Amino acid sequence: MLYGAQVQTSKRSFSRFDFLKSSVLNFQTFFTAQETRLHKRVILGAGLLIGAVILWPTNKELLPQRIPIDLDIESLVAQLTPATPMTNIISRADFNHEITSGDTLSGLFVQASVDQQTMYRVLEADLNVLALDTLKPGNLIKFWLDDQGELTKLELYFSAARQVVFTRFDDGSFNVDEINVEGIWRNRNLSGEIQGSFYLSAKRTGLSAAEIQRIETLLKEKLNFARDLRAGDRFSVLMNDQFIDGSSTGASDILGVTIHRGRSDITAFQNSDGNYYDDQGRSLSRAFQRIPLQSNYRISSRFNRHRHHPVTGRTSPHNGTDFATPIGTKVVAPGDGIVSLVTDHRFAGKYVVIEHGNNYRTRYLHLSKSLVHKGQRVSRGQVIALSGNTGRITGPHLHYEFHVNGRPVDPMKANIPMASKLSKKQMSEFEQLVKVRKMMMGQA
Ligand SMILES: [Zn+2]
Known part of the structure; x- marks a missing residue:
């Protein structure tokens, strides 16, 4: 098992003008507790208290520039580059900003007059998507506020084909919707x-x-x-x-x-x-190995798009496979590739992203140490990191994701080049x- 905020998905499709096909992933955030409905209020109350303590900013954290947005990844595989002019987009957002080199997430929240605790709630919802870490110059970020100045909606506009939208629940946590328009x-x-x-x-x-x-x-x-x-x-x-x-x-x-x-x-x-x-x-393609480890470890949580939370009733995805690895277990690249991101996330912990070309990407969360740097070429079997228990997590494990064309698939079942x-x-x-x-x- 996993981090406190587990996330599940449900996927549906709808058509637009008969020829646009969109699939929407609904993500919702909640605390992992297995208790019955009777205990719901107690758990939510306790959860919020714990949450408030975790989210309470220290003096150091109040400084802007704390969370840099990675702005210069130019991925080597097919990417959705915004080719439509951004100026055509109609928006009534209260704060609307086109990302430029040097922007930081906390700086943007300050400019939008949204407090840091709210930013952490958004980051928490973003845990299994990690969309905020992929913002690049030219992308748009839009904030909607209510009469009290509270953030109600946040949209990341990557291209006409992809947007990620966060909306506030009554309890103050955020839901995340990933909108991929097939066109x-x-x-x-x-x-x-x-x-x-x-x-x-x-x-x-x-x-x-x-x-x-x-x-x-x-x-x-x-x-x-x-x-x-x-x-x-x-x-x-x-x-x-x-x-x-x-x-x-x-x-x-x-x-x-x-x-x-x-x-x-x-x-x-x-x-x-x-x-x-x-x-x-x-x-x-050179064949991939199925798991990014040198030997087999117990799977503590499987990939599940439709995980259902017993307390909140919300569905929320588990976008990867969790291996019960002790802290310090060697993590290896399952195939050749180039490291596109090495970063630290409040909830996902230290994590590494590798682009493998031919539309494949892998992601490794909660590491204790990365042994690679951004831009480095890695080959299949090369040790890239040590597993750990960083981020918000209940026990040490490796959370491993495999993405095909930008979307997570079950790493244990996906049709990846093995032969x-x-x-x-x-x-x-x-x-x-x-x-x-x-x-x-x-x-x-
Ligand atoms: Zn996991």
Whole structure:
């Protein structure tokens, strides 16, 4: 078990104008207590008291600039970059701010005239999403206050495709809703000829720098882009781009790449499982190991999107798997990647985030020590941290999250690349997919 504030989710979908699909995750916060309804008032009262003590700021904490927002992560995988102009957004928020480099969370709360205890309540609700730590310059933060000047709603606007909204409950705690708008996805086919570097040649077809970098990362085991290409070699790329209300969100997915080099082709196709393979069904990602530990530990809490709290009746997700690791247990990277964040959170404790490319991300909470720094390359099996009991937590454990395309999935069940080649049965389906994609790329 877990931290005092457990969080559960329920997921629903609705459609907007028949073509916009949104999935909304509802998160709610509460104290973990297993007691019956009879004890509800007592527990809530005690919880609030304890909460008040925990949340009471010390003199040191009253200083602004205490919680820096990490502002310069430029993730290496597909990201939702805000491409729609922010000025078009209608807002009646009482305080509305576009994040700039150097902003801090506590500074923003001071500017919005919201006290620090309320900020901690928001941070508590954010525990299992950790959205506040991902704000970047250009994102918006909006505060709504009531007549008494109390915060009633806080919105983080990352892009037209993603917003995170905190709303106050009667008891003063906050609910968090993660809004992911699916929009519609359209194919974009690009092809060109190598003249100069791959980067410049790809740029001429209209691919962005980030997209080119993703292609190079995807094929780095197959091709040395600096050495192996000759003038006149041809390439094609099939992209899939996200649109909301007719505007591009900047999010895109690579569906297929082929590079015709002399007599041999180098290929990459995204399979229906989300993983990339060459046209022979060989995996382009090095396999992941299932757990980020060197030996097996008891699972003390499983991934659960719909965890139900017996006292509050609210649902709230457990977005990861908890391993009952003693303090100081070595935590290893389950796959190759780049460290995108090492930070300290009042409730999540010391934590590390790794981007693995191909839309995978992993997160490790409540660590006693990080052994890596932001921007560092790590390889599968490398020790990255020591587990611990930091943050608000009832006992030492490792909370491990696995995200695919920005959303948490069950790390113990997710379809992550574990094998280097597709099975015979998977291969026959994949061959069909490759055939269709090649046709779309004009290579039938
Ligand atoms: Zn956990």
